[in-house]
Amino acid sequence: MPDFILSIINNSFWAKGLSALVLLVYLRKIGSQAEIPVLSDFRRLALVLLATDLALFFLPFVWVFPALQGLGVLYLHYRILGASSPPTKVPVFFWIAGLCALVPGILSPILAWPVWVGAAGPAVLLLLWIQFAIRLYSVSEFNTERSSVIMASRRSLVQAMIGLQVVALVLVPWGGYLSPFVQMLAFPLANLVHSWTLSFWERFVEDEKNRQLVTMEKNLGSLFEFMITIGNAISEKLEMDKVLDFVVRSAVKAINADGGAVFLVDEFEDVLKVKAVEGDFPPPYQVPAKVKLRIKDLANYFQSTPIPLDKTIVGECAMTHQGIYIRDTRDDPRMAQNAQLDQIYIASIILVPLMQGKKVFGVLAVVSRRGNFLFTADHFSQIRTFADYTSLTINSLFTYLQLLEKQEMEKEVGIAAEIQGQLLPSSLPRVSSISLAAFSLPAKGVSGDYYDIINIRKGQILLAVCDVAGKGIPASLVMVMIRTIIHLVAHQPGMSVSRILDIVNWGIAGKVSLDRFATVALLTYDFVNHRLEYSNAAHHPLLIFRAASKTFETLDTEGIPIGLEKKTKYSQLHTVLHPADIVVLYTDGIIEAMNDQGTQYSLESLQQVILVHCELPPEKLKRTIIENMNSFVGKAKQHDDQTFVLMKIDG
């Protein structure tokens, strides 16, 4: 065999070269598929191995190159560790020691050093590796990203590197780094460890990808669940508070947080109010010293104290409309108040704004109170997804609720108006010897006024005018009750107006809810003896125009409104009517009708119109009164229901 080939076989280069080749091939394979963060450092590592081995092949210097290789490899591993947070700096000590290790080697061909100087290389490198190993072993889940791959690969790395230096040290009498055993076996084996470490990184990246997929699927799953259940919550009971309770509960459950809260921007003031709390959520801000630090008091204080929009971390989230993710509160000055007390300790916190388009309307926050459970970037993105969906839902809910409120109001007005439409007499009875006219105009869609004209029996008629206090459906229902009672009892023999009022009042007073007050005026007129009887419950006095003297008279009885006290007894008055006399029943809205200057129409104006037009039949008189009133009021808005009834004795 040619000497050349023999020398190659006997040379350790091929063994080491092979191990470096393995690394290179592996690098090539991975490089095309995955983006391992530390790939470039591993490439440099391979280069260092090859370069130093080649150098040794051509220039079998003492042990500079193996030592150089060892230093270069260690340096690169520092960089690899540094790629994970917190960044790891290569200590100054490394450089100094490195120099101490290399210098003898470089100088040894020139100076004749004893053999044990060769121990400098392995000895120093051994110390440096031990120091690095300590650094490696201080990596934990909590202080380093990608800690899993480092923790998985460190054992074999440390064992191999330290092992190599120990072996080289032990074999110093036989040449140290240059001994055949070290060159042919220890080095190549140690080199293989780098490929082994690289494989951990490859697997890590693979796992990362899978985990992201699984997380995304889980997120989608929980999001769908969230959507369905919110949908149910909304259809069951359209209450914002209940929906928010559900939102925060799901968010807390999804990422295994210790507590969560939803804050909403107040509709009127520039503050955020706590709307829903789940689990253990301490106030994420400085709590005034006065507040007792018992958990119950803290919770009370937290839930009842609104947060101004420009204060605390919650306000910051709303104002900047950015999510805030504080993985470890010890690192963040905004959570400085935390450190002091156990009761308000928060280890990790995530806040995301709830937004719709360009508006921020709230904040969703979750906390971890366990020092060994800090939120990850995944948790942050999960909460962000929740917040997105929650924002959409809440916004629709707001819009829907507002619409509903408006509709409710309109609906209520609609129903009440319908009730009333059925109450008022559709036409006035045609009775001989008198003429009637009636006018009623509600102010805002629903009238608080009611009038009725009932033929009690042949020759007797009843007029009623009523002004119910309050608005809407309750007032309408009161009207129904009054009307029903009047209709029921008016026909009874021996019934007088005051007795009718007593009964109406008794029927309505003393029930559970309010809004059952009304003023009522009742009169009966007997055509045969021309006798008029009148009773009222706190209503305006009856106005009578005497045709003979062209003057006005009023009839009024004492009495409080109906509905106040069950046993109230009302009194009545009577008088006799003459031909062409006019009787007027009216409500507040007529004489209190206001013009733009704030002046009221007044009883005097009403009397004036009647006086001037007393010849007119009631229908025409009614229209004249209305015209006169309207021209007085002008463009001013009608603020009260207007009702009046006219009765004129024929003659």
Add this chain to the structure above:
Amino acid sequence: MSHDIKELIINENHPLFDRTGMFFKEFPSDFRQIRYFTLLVVQKAPPEIKEINLLEQQISEIIKNAVKHGNRNNPEKKIRVWYSFSTGHAHLIVEDEGEGFQGIEEWNLFNRKRVEAFLSQDFDDLGNYVSYRTTRSDEHDGGNAMFAAVEYWNDGVVFNNVHNAVAVGKTFPQRRVGLEID
């Protein structure tokens, strides 16, 4: 987050005593009709006002004070009420024929102590200040109406010089959903 303690004011020339544009009604001082009078007044409030129940209750307290304490439930004596409402404001003036609310300064002091007890969440101490009583209070008086009133009527609770007329005003904050971001 600061708290400034509200007070009853005495100032006859306060803008809240300006009666222009207000409705007016006079009522007999009949204790039984207090809620009825209140209803007549609050009927004029636009339905768009949120929490109209609360507005009604606050108005009833002022009318009750005038009827019961001002006029001693004497139906011969009258209370005069001026009132006006819009979607953004409520304005009320109630005058009675009595000698006036005597202890306004004492009341202000009492209220201050009460609020301080509340701020330090000292509920035992707060218990001493939950009810303001005078020689004329009876067992049916809660003694707490003015505490709520001074918080509710954010434009002020103002008395005239004789202390027998009180003018109150409330500005309803306008509603919006969410905050615009630039």
Add this chain to the structure above:
Amino acid sequence: MDLKIRKHGETYIIDVNGEMDLYNSYKLKELVMKMLEKKVERFIINMENVDYIDSSGIGALIYICSTIKKMNLRLMICNIHGSVKKVIELTKLMGYFPIAGTVEDAIQKIATP
């Protein structure tokens, strides 16, 4: 306003229906006093159906609350909502009254001192 009483073990629940105002708040006071004479020791006042309360009503609650406290007995007020809640907040009595969310919450809280 009407008042109904029901029992849950040793706890008496008073369901208040309607409005607590200057005309009828004394009824609640009288009822509780009567029950105290009958040696009732645990009270829950359920305000679920109360939509309106004025200073007399608050005064009645304060009286009831302080009497029961003085006698070292137990009271919980629950289901306050709407303008009733608002009035209590305006009067700054939220922490003073022993308040629970629902009747169930009140029952639980009354059991644990």
